[in-house]
Amino acid sequence: MMNCFEARQDFVGFWQSALGDERRRNLLAHLKGCPKCDRAFRAFALTAPMLHAGNGATAESARGATSAGSRLDVSHLELSGKLEGTRSADAHRAAEILRRASVYRLADRRPSHRLRDAAAGFSAMAAAALLLYFSLATPSQSFDDLMAPSDSISETASQSDTNFLGQQTAPISTVSYDIAG
């Protein structure tokens, strides 16, 4: 019977179908009887597609790329988290070359973003100013004007409750609300 350490050593071999029949049987028997190793194997299965998936083409190209075995010195590029740190003239020139060559059709450093943001901010401020102006502006009618009975108001008020579109209707008081009749 396999112990837990041996079982976990065989996870990779089992995943890559590289175990012999007997070891494979032993591992499966161990996993069946050991909940801890079973859980560890399932966690392993979640990570294995990334950690234990071979990629021949990538590996080949990666090895070929560093066949010279020289140490790479990229310190002169100041790659310390400052994308904006590149000399701006060179950066714009490089972006222009890439754009012209259609390597990256939108190959610029998006200078228009600042302008666009500024325009959006200006529009918002203008809208807010207009809103403020109209909410605080002097009313066109004074309080007395509003209180004086205008013709249209008096006409409306003088209309009989029983006159609806020129026809006489029953006064509200005569309508029976007794549903039962």
Next chain:
Amino acid sequence: MRGVLAFKRFARSVSEPSDQDLVAQALAGDSAAFAELATRHRSRVERICQRFFSDAEQVRDLAQETFIHAYGGLKGYRAEIPFGAWLRAIATNLCYDELRRRRRRPEELVADFSAAESNWLGLVNTATPEELVEAAQERQEAKTLADKLLATLKPEDRLVLTLQNGEDMSVSEIADIVGWSEAKVKIRAFRARQALRRQAARLVRPRKAESS
């Protein structure tokens, strides 16, 4: 057939200028030479960025930044290093910087699973080990879920595992690119694997032992 391919390769190597020639021309002010270099190496640079980020626009931006940095540092490029390797180092460092800038929080993980990934997770919790091995081969979501787990790690852990497992780089190659000692790369890789397995274990339900 193989002979024809070899002849074509030979003919191309004779007719096309090498990377070193193009670098020399670019340094002399020939912008078309740099454009040719960018065209040649674009897919490789983008593939490296894809190892770190799935968003296509992000990948394109980083690849573009790589070429912009390369152009700015072309004077410092040494011919004894293959140009592709030099570009790869720049791309890797830019991706690492970007990872440090936008680290994902682990609690976002489960909410981000697609239906297919949740399905795969369900299978991992219920299927037998043999079924799991078979199913993982044909399911793309097994890979995408593993990538999401990777995305929850610290940027340096993610960097090491991506270069080691995605790009299949050796410890010394990683040390060269990121400027760490080999011992640091080894320790970081070990800790990164442990952290990844811990994250994965959080998604696995404990089971009772079966009586055989």
